Amino acid sequence: MSKQPAKDSRYERAQSGFTLLELIVVMVIMSVVMAVLLPRLSGQLMGNSLQAAVSDLSSIATSARFRAADTGKEHVLVISRKTGDLKLLSGNRSKVLSSTQLPEKVAVGNMELLGKTVSGPEMQIVFYPRGTASPARLKLVSEKRESMHVFVAGANGGVYVR
Template sequence: MDFQPHNNLKHEPVQNGFTLLELIVVMVIMSIVMAVLLPRLGDQLLSNSLRAAVSDLGAIATSARFRAADTGKQHIVVINQETRNLKLLSGDKGKILTLTSLPERVAVEDMELRGKSVSGHEMRIIFYPRGTASPARFKLVSEKKESLNLIVAGADGGVYVR
């Protein structure tokens, strides 16, 4: 038997990886997709900041309401317009129980306490042991002027969003 190499087996170099043209095409497609999606994601993040602020305020107010009923002592929620801080204070000693800040893109406006406009930069909402609170109303506003009104009902101490 005569062994002869086959001439139809050619050793061509194996191509590993991508060509420069393929990489450029993929980058152009990704750039177009990102240009379309990023503005929408930015709006969604801003809306999420407003929702997070409402959630934080609701949690602090609910905590104040339940702590007041549990301990038999009033608790106070302090909202500061300038620093955008939210505090929960125990009423008897004024000890800070919770301290948090609103997201950077959210501001507090139009604060009213017991039906009157708050003149300073700080509003104190008192939650009483019997489940009531000092009635308050204020607005949270995002950079894009989206806003939510929050109402603390005096009769039941509940926090409502409008």
């Protein structure tokens, strides 16, 4: 019969977890890393909100173009400078088919419709069944003064971003 050496219970207890000092050191390191990375990440998120706003606007305008061609009726895209609302209305403008809002940190800048500056609170772009649209130009501006332009071509109803 072989004898096994007795285990020291103090040794097992000491090896079963982390010390308070080790946990504090890890928390300090994580805090420093977050303090360095957070401002950079928030800057990237700002650019993403502008990109998301342009994407939303483009997709609703494209949807209006295709719905007009599909149904044979005009569809209207309403853009509100005040509230940042984007609404797609049916041909008779009685029904809201789609609605979304621009991100809080993105504002509507210059608006032009049919080559004239729109000074009012909203702009209505009409998409016709034959694939054309009211020519329009719109500028979206982020909180950091970054901007992107969205164009709706009158001849083919296409939506272009610059």
